[in-house]
Amino acid sequence: MQEAVSIPVSPAPETRMAERLRVFARNAFPFLVVGTFWEIVARSGIFPRKLFPTLGDAAHAFVDLTAAGILPHHAIETVLRLVTGFGIAAIVGVTLGVLMGRSRRTEDICLPLVSILAPIPGLAYTPLFLLWFGSGEFTVIMLVGFVSMFPVMYNSWTGVKAVKEIWLRSAQALGADNRRMFRLVVLPGALPYILTGLRLGLAQAWRILIAVEMLASVNWGLGWLIFGAREFLNTDAMMAGVFVIAVIGLTLEKFVFQQIERYTVVRWGMVESLG
Amino acid sequence: MLPIEIRDVTLNYDTPGGKVQGVKDVSFTIAPSEFVCIVGPSGCGKSTLLNIIAGFLKPASGEIRIDGKPVTGQGMDRGVVFQDFAQLFPWRTALGNVSFGLEMKGVPKEEREKIAREQLRLVKLEKFTASYPHHLSGGMQQRVAIARALAYNPAVLLMDEPFAALDALTRDDMQRLLADVWRETRKTVIYVTHNVAEAVYLADRVIVMSPHPGTVKLEVKIPLERPRDPLSAEFVEWQKKLLHHLGHEAGGDDMQTNG
Numbered sequence: 001m002q003e004a005v006s007i008p009v010s011p012a013p014e015t016r017m018a019e020r021l022r023v024f025a026r027n028a029f030p031f032l033v034v035g036t037f038w039e040i041v042a043r044s045g046i047f048p049r050k051l052f053p054t055l056g057d058a059a060h061a062f063v064d065l066t067a068a069g070i071l072p073h074h075a076i077e078t079v080l081r082l083v084t085g086f087g088i089a090a091i092v093g094v095t096l097g098v099l100m101g102r103s104r105r106t107e108d109i110c111l112p113l114v115s116i117l118a119p120i121p122g123l124a125y126t127p128l129f130l131l132w133f134g135s136g137e138f139t140v141i142m143l144v145g146f147v148s149m150f151p152v153m154y155n156s157w158t159g160v161k162a163v164k165e166i167w168l169r170s171a172q173a174l175g176a177d178n179r180r181m182f183r184l185v186v187l188p189g190a191l192p193y194i195l196t197g198l199r200l201g202l203a204q205a206w207r208i209l210i211a212v213e214m215l216a217s218v219n220w221g222l223g224w225l226i227f228g229a230r231e232f233l234n235t236d237a238m239m240a241g242v243f244v245i246a247v248i249g250l251t252l253e254k255f256v257f258q259q260i261e262r263y264t265v266v267r268w269g270m271v272e273s274l275g
Numbered sequence: 276m277l278p279i280e281i282r283d284v285t286l287n288y289d290t291p292g293g294k295v296q297g298v299k300d301v302s303f304t305i306a307p308s309e310f311v312c313i314v315g316p317s318g319c320g321k322s323t324l325l326n327i328i329a330g331f332l333k334p335a336s337g338e339i340r341i342d343g344k345p346v347t348g349q350g351m352d353r354g355v356v357f358q359d360f361a362q363l364f365p366w367r368t369a370l371g372n373v374s375f376g377l378e379m380k381g382v383p384k385e386e387r388e389k390i391a392r393e394q395l396r397l398v399k400l401e402k403f404t405a406s407y408p409h410h411l412s413g414g415m416q417q418r419v420a421i422a423r424a425l426a427y428n429p430a431v432l433l434m435d436e437p438f439a440a441l442d443a444l445t446r447d448d449m450q451r452l453l454a455d456v457w458r459e460t461r462k463t464v465i466y467v468t469h470n471v472a473e474a475v476y477l478a479d480r481v482i483v484m485s486p487h488p489g490t491v492k493l494e495v496k497i498p499l500e501r502p503r504d505p506l507s508a509e510f511v512e513w514q515k516k517l518l519h520h521l522g523h524e525a526g527g528d529d530m531q532t533n534g
Contacts, residue, residue: 172349
């Protein structure tokens, strides 16, 4: 019998090392170009040094602020808000989205609402939320949760709808009742979409959070750090803040989402690996 | 093993153009451990009939009895194998797929994995128990599907063109394998195909259907000794005979002799 099976071949260690170096060089190159250009502009005197710091100044600010514990404090506050707000959005969004996919009535009620509310930029709700719930922590978390819930909900709904009919039929033929059909077939079948929804939701949550930290009266947070630094022309601190935001975003993507995907949908061959 | 009676089964489809008759007054019986192939051109209702027997569709009139009990829905007395490779659950390994039915039955983990392993050995996939479906070739996936349908030990195996999407060489291998599996398990098999050579190779009896509406045209017993040799003169003779019966139909062109 003919067996066609793809077995991943691991190359010899030295070629793997060279390969890694090449990948690193390829990834580092664009940063090198942009960084060089930045330095030229910063040192050319087109802008005052105070407004356009050199990378060295920004790195200096980053080290100082980190050593003083200020930057970590801002970062931790921001991450806690993100986790709380997005956590609520993930739980409510997946639950409602899956319910919409499973029950006609929930779909009829929720879908028009989602269709109208989802495309509205989160920032547009912000003044309302600030008036209703005050300009404190609660508002920030509510807003983050509310805004990032929609993509999660929408994609979970799509995912349940996209579960292949033949899986349901097979499971039925194999004696699955409704409850187990849901847990063992519908949920894993919808997982690629649910993960996409969570990813999009997190991106939304991240954006609205940084923006709202600038508008609400919170004492800590990366958004507030960047916004507050404007008063004193601390552009180097601003850059340090932006850098931390980028690092957190990248970390979530690489170490949370890509890992979850690697152990689930990529391993199952349901989506191609992007990493 | 249980006998199957199909009595005056009729089913209409609602289409935008009005009611279309899928199958009309279909009746035949199947003996325990018999291998029956249902053959006919596209639109003759052979797959519809299989879906009714599986319990996925409800006939408008008539009934199906398995061991005297009327069929009212899906049941663990029947195992189903579809044509589509995608029928396996991609998030379960070959072993996980095969043990699914046993899991539904409440068989404890250790025992169901033992049974699943045996079933995979039966279809010669014992080396691939831990593989996910997307790492398996089409033929291997269909073998997993057969093992999965057999694992919870149904009396009847229902197969809807399971090898139609495979290449000709793999299909030959699969037919041989299925003949072996059948000889070993002695399940009652109802096998839908539009491939005449496949029917002659596998079946004890061939039920020829004709379209518009789908009705049973005739039944042909294939008395050839097993294992059958597709190159022998008698085999070719039976193939010709069957093709001849089908050739009178309007849709006869799309019948296949081989491959």
